[in-house]
Amino acid sequence: MLTKQELEEHWAQAEEIYLNHVSIDCVVFGFHEGQLKVLMLKSNNEEAWYLPGGFVLNEEPIEQAANRILKERTGIDEVFLRQFHVFGDPDRTKFHKETYKDNLFFNQRFISIGYYALVDFVDVKPMPDSFSEVCTWRDLNDLPEFQLDHENIFRTALDTLRLQLNYQPIGYSLMPQEFTMPELQKLYETILDKKLDRRNFQRRILGFGILNKLQQTRKGGAHKAPYLYSFNLENYRAALKEGLQGGW
Amino acid sequence: MLTKQELEEHWAQAEEIYLNHVSIDCVVFGFHEGQLKVLMLKSNNEEAWYLPGGFVLNEEPIEQAANRILKERTGIDEVFLRQFHVFGDPDRTKFHKETYKDNLFFNQRFISIGYYALVDFVDVKPMPDSFSEVCTWRDLNDLPEFQLDHENIFRTALDTLRLQLNYQPIGYSLMPQEFTMPELQKLYETILDKKLDRRNFQRRILGFGILNKLQQTRKGGAHKAPYLYSFNLENYRAALKEGLQGGW
DNA sequence: ACAAAAGTGTTTTGTCTACACCCATGA
């Protein structure tokens, strides 16, 4: 953890260290207790929430920058991370330009590259950045006010996630190692925001041949114990090359 | 047309005029005589071909920059234009950095935003830029050597086009005002690189309700004259909101 | 009159959808 003074020095140097005019914003999705979540931060000074973001070091590939930023906020590495859109309106950071009038670095135009990440909820240890006091998961059904154009960035990410559901290993990245069929179904229902038929869902998912059915069942529920599954990563990758066929 | 000296002055000022570190590359697709084409330029000095590209003015929205660049190369406005990927490898412009060692502007790292455009072939008047002697259509079956990472950019655009075939008004943008069913089918076959059944194709396309069947037929062929169609733009837009369902 | 391309309709096949019954478990 840097002291206040070290921080000030860091941002005074930012213009030298980081590639100017380019930023990265990440929409980090997690899934917990049947709810889809986004990782967000709350500003020190106002009731405004924003998405994890950062800048690109002078000689750093952008994918690597996104990974680094994500690791700083979540503690995890090797996450599923995809570029989805670039936000390049000259007015998108108007608020920052006003707030940081005297700061050379922040007072410039930024083209922001949007990434969305899919992570296993339980692995994440949310860590605030130097502008925030809070870093935490927000439920998609209970979102706060967004700063800047971050609402737009978030919406675009969510739309992309829905479109790519059949082309990306979304289940694999968001579910824990072992999970039950109803849990996986809940994930799909949450992302798509619609109910799916239990039996058809099962047949379809199993038909892809991307799951391993385990011998154990999930005990402790008040009812019949469901089987546990894990992903067959090799088959999953192969299947995704072709895209999982058909729409929901 | 600028003189050589005016050009030199322009690029000497580039650092002031354009947003540093950000560039735009466009993959312009056209369709002519049953062949899919890309618009490319050839360097003055070498046997290297590259994609139309340019930079973003300080206060210019990026979509507007892409449109401006496209207009400069093709003469047309209001084209179908979509962002598809950002290319941010620090080494991607290594060649330029070496070639333009003494130029402050070119000798910097560029994050390039990739756009693909779909245009009506006959509307385009290819115009070289200040680094090229030739601007012309290249057949997808007869592509030249690419400069920098432009082969990668092109491939990524083509993959995106295939994926989005059912979600974007691709036929509308690439076909002339009036066209026959076999011509439209050829377009789909070319993009997807596979043969389609004539009757099923027709039923499917007509089923979307996005075409107007005209009374005239295309005379002059050596055989039965096919009917002409035009797009019903209103229905097309509506249908695309939902995505044209099903895969080929 | 024939070759080649275009128009159109029917049968077959397979996939998605809707639905019902049995089973296991904790309360």
Place this chain on the structure above:
DNA sequence: TCATGGGTGTAGACAAAACACTTTTGT
């Protein structure tokens, strides 16, 4: 023992795929 959720199978609807015959036109 009952309420609840989980496991599994089947018949019907619908859409895609396969396929054949007729029509038009230039040579």
